[in-house]
Amino acid sequence: MKLIKFKKYKIETIVANSIRVLLMVAVIMSIATHDWFNLFIAAMTFIFTFFPSFLARNNHIYLPPSFQITILLFIFASIYLGELNQYYEKFWWWDLMLHTYSGIILGFIGFLLTYVLNREKRINVILSPFYIALFSFTFAITVGTLWEIYEFAMDSLFGFNMQKCGLVDTMWDLIVDTLGALFASVIGYMYVRHQQESIFARLIQKFLNKNTRIFEKNQKDISKDKENE
Helix, strand or coil, rough: CCCHHHHCCCCCHHHHHHHHHHHHHHHHHHHHHCCCHHHHHHHHHHHHCCCCHHHHHCCCCCCCCCHHHHHHHHHHHHHHHHHEEEEEEEECCCCHHHHHHHHHHHHHHHHHHHHHCCCCCCCCCCHHHHHHHHHHHHHHHHHHHHHHHHHHHHHHHHHHCCCCCCCCHHHHHHHHHHHHHHHHHHHHHHHHHHHCHHHHHHHEEEEEEEEHHHHHHHHHHHHHHHHCC
16 A cells, blocks of 8 residues: 555656656756746746645645646646647647646636535535535636636737637637536536545545544634633
8 A cells, every 4th residue: 555655656756857857948948049938937837836735735735646746737738838839839729628627627626625615614504515516617617717817918918829819719718618617516516416436536535535634623623612612
């Protein structure tokens, strides 16, 4: 069992460091060619690769290695391959694929947040499976919409071309965001309502099992509050 865990963490480290090496090469090449825009993108992406582990460590939250790898690969595919290597221009489906992917990831995050809060003893609100799924769906769409506003602002203020085909690009991005969010929320609903087995369900259960101390801590805080009353 320990060997399996070691292999998972080793894979995560290899993936993360491989991405960082490629980004550092991109930084050096951008400096050599005086391409300051690519330098900025490569440097920011390099910083973003530390975000999942930083978030987990500083909030004492366990993130499954597979989930961290998923986030790292998304960052790599969207910024390094998409922007620096111009995959958005080379492959017409690249942007749509990533927006669908992000819709699923954000839907999963929204579901996880709501599901955890629904188990929180301090919050005197119990949501039905439908409303948990609805929140995860709207959360993903909201973040996707904010991203499209960001793209519009960058294009308008700094002359970037993040929206590519303008309105058509924006609408297709929102459509596939919605499909990805819908997929994640339906899977989440099935998990809560019927305890249906899936990769999605296993990730949720693993997160909950590895973060039991969060709920234990909340339970202790509630007991202290009752003693002080």
